[in-house]
Amino acid sequence: MAKIVAVTGNEAVANALKQVNPDVCAAYPITPQTEMMQRFSSFVSDGKVKTEIILVESEHSSMSACVGACAAGGRVITATSSQGLALMYEILYIASGTRLPIVMPVVNRALSAPLNIHGDHSDSMGARDTGWIQLWSENAQEAYDNTIQAFRIAEHMDIRLPIMINMDGFIISHSIERMEYLDDDQVQNFVGEFKSLNPLLDLEHPVSYGPLILTDYYMEFRKAQDDVESKVPGVVLDVAKDFEKLSGRTYGLFETYRLDDAEIALIILNSAAGTSKDVVDEFRDKGIKAGLLKPRLYRPFPYKEIGEALKHLKAVCVLDRADAFGGSFGPVYMDIATSLYPYKERPVLINKIYGLGGRDYLPDHAKLVLNELVELVGNGTVKSYKEYIGVRE
Amino acid sequence: MKLKNWKEVTPGAVITEAGSSVKFKTGSWRSLKPVWIEENCIQCLFCWIYCPDMAVKVKDGKRTEFDYDYCKGCGICALECPGKKGNKAILMVEEEK
Ligand code: SF4
Ligand code: SF4
Numbered sequence: 001m002a003k004i005v006a007v008t009g010n011e012a013v014a015n016a017l018k019q020v021n022p023d024v025c026a027a028y029p030i031t032p033q034t035e036m037m038q039r040f041s042s043f044v045s046d047g048k049v050k051t052e053i054i055l056v057e058s059e060h061s062s063m064s065a066c067v068g069a070c071a072a073g074g075r076v077i078t079a080t081s082s083q084g085l086a087l088m089y090e091i092l093y094i095a096s097g098t099r100l101p102i103v104m105p106v107v108n109r110a111l112s113a114p115l116n117i118h119g120d121h122s123d124s125m126g127a128r129d130t131g132w133i134q135l136w137s138e139n140a141q142e143a144y145d146n147t148i149q150a151f152r153i154a155e156h157m158d159i160r161l162p163i164m165i166n167m168d169g170f171i172i173s174h175s176i177e178r179m180e181y182l183d184d185d186q187v188q189n190f191v192g193e194f195k196s197l198n199p200l201l202d203l204e205h206p207v208s209y210g211p212l213i214l215t216d217y218y219m220e221f222r223k224a225q226d227d228v229e230s231k232v233p234g235v236v237l238d239v240a241k242d243f244e245k246l247s248g249r250t251y252g253l254f255e256t257y258r259l260d261d262a263e264i265a266l267i268i269l270n271s272a273a274g275t276s277k278d279v280v281d282e283f284r285d286k287g288i289k290a291g292l293l294k295p296r297l298y299r300p301f302p303y304k305e306i307g308e309a310l311k312h313l314k315a316v317c318v319l320d321r322a323d324a325f326g327g328s329f330g331p332v333y334m335d336i337a338t339s340l341y342p343y344k345e346r347p348v349l350i351n352k353i354y355g356l357g358g359r360d361y362l363p364d365h366a367k368l369v370l371n372e373l374v375e376l377v378g379n380g381t382v383k384s385y386k387e388y389i390g391v392r393e
Numbered sequence: 394m395k396l397k398n399w400k401e402v403t404p405g406a407v408i409t410e411a412g413s414s415v416k417f418k419t420g421s422w423r424s425l426k427p428v429w430i431e432e433n434c435i436q437c438l439f440c441w442i443y444c445p446d447m448a449v450k451v452k453d454g455k456r457t458e459f460d461y462d463y464c465k466g467c468g469i470c471a472l473e474c475p476g477k478k479g480n481k482a483i484l485m486v487e488e489e490k
Contacts, residue, residue, distance in 0.1 A: 097405065098405040098407070100405070160404055160405070197404065198405075198407045207409050209405070209407055211406055211408055213406050217396070217397075217402065219399075220397065220399040220402050221399070221402055221406050223399040224402055227399070227400075228404075
């Protein structure tokens with residue numbers, strides 16, 4: 001029986017981790033992730049889980065300890081935010097290249113400088129090419145559900161890749177919401193026993209991790225990794241189907257909202273999608289065919305599926321809660337542009353940068369953008385392809 | 394050895410075969426090659442001790458030929474070799490010669 005609770009996003013994910021009961025957790029506290037790992041540490045101290053906690057001196061060490069523990073043959077978790085994720089950077093590639101299914105919730109927060117602790121996607125966007133699978137979550141329920149599904153995706157024998165579960169710092173991590181917990185044994189049955197692949201601690205079958213691979217083999221390993229990426233969407237969908245049977249909640253590679261017959265649409269990740277859906281409804285009430293697409297599996301990015309879902313639209317605005325500096329566009333915009341490029345007939349695509357460093361994203365912002373799209377469809381003129389919104393001029 | 398294609402390599406470059414480094418013949422890295430001159434050898438086995446790659450073979454307590462499959466031509470053996478009456482028992486020569 002599902003249990004209805006009122007909890008913060010951090011509490012929800014900590015509870016998911018408790019219900020999974022992993023073998024090892026090596027984590028370092030950082031705002032706004034701290035509460036999650038603090039709660040998880042209490043579960044360890046209170047004997048609610050059998051997890052071994054490794055206390056480390058930095059995130060570079062926490063990810064390194066996770067790599068070792070996972071290679072040894074354990075089910076391994078950590079969690080981080082912002083600077084912590086940035087400090088893990090080197091080892092993120094080692095975890096994915098070594099194909100270790102480490103599960104890591106990331107409570108998204110802006111990057112320094114200037115120093116800021118609030119919700120922003122710059123941290124995980126900086127790690128989008130590291131070979132980690134990324135799931136993004138709109139609210140506490142999605143963060144909880146994604147965390148449970150993440151174990152099945154990462155540990156799938158066709159995949160064996162590390163995975164990040166993203167949720168917005170403070171907006172979700174520290175706000176109390178109504179949500180539903182599954183029972184402990186339902187979660188246990190769903191994730192199943194951890195199956196290791198070539199574990200270091202199997203003394204009957206000695207193995208070596210981390211060899212030097214030179215010019216004669218490096219490309220073969222990279223091609224093999226690229227091939228695995230192509231299998232991820234199928235596994236994500238299979239796991240979502242099983243999860244739906246258990247929970248009644250539906251997940252896909254992305255969520256579409258009133259998109260099928262839409263002419264204009266917003267594309268937006270995480271918590272701001274909720275606000276945007278309300279505004280889409282307002283526009284629909286006025287007879288304007290507005291819709292929304294919210295990516296869930298952001299890495300690997302389902303280019304084909306998203307291109308198919310968007311190609312019929314007249315105008316689309318991608319809202320990015322991170323900028324990709326370099327005189328370029330926001331990261332989600334660049335991926336959406338790539339997914340639409342193969343089509344001769346495709347929507348006009350504009351980019352808005354919003355909500356950096358936790359700046360509020362309000363219904364008025366969504367209205368402003370949708371009105372601009374209406375105008376753009378009407379007169380065919382693009383005011384600007386990229387613009388910051390909610391910034392003082 | 395036939396090189397594997399990308400479908401045949403192990404996930405994450407994990408090596409699942411113990412002691413497989415003997416298959417990795419590093420002798421091809423060599424540009425200078427040590428040559429053993431047996432009549433100058435006093436069997437002190439310094440070369441065997443100093444060789445960083447176990448490329449000096451010893452049988453029944455006696456030094457025998459180099460193992461050129463693994464000798465990288467670093468020249469440490471030739472440097473350390475005392476030889477007999479000032480005549481080295483190991484000389485480094487250009488690989489082509
Ligand atoms: S040249 Fe170097 S590697 Fe070769 S036998 Fe002498 S010491 Fe060993
Ligand atoms: S170091 Fe020189 S003298 Fe001594 S065993 Fe080796 S080859 Fe002979």
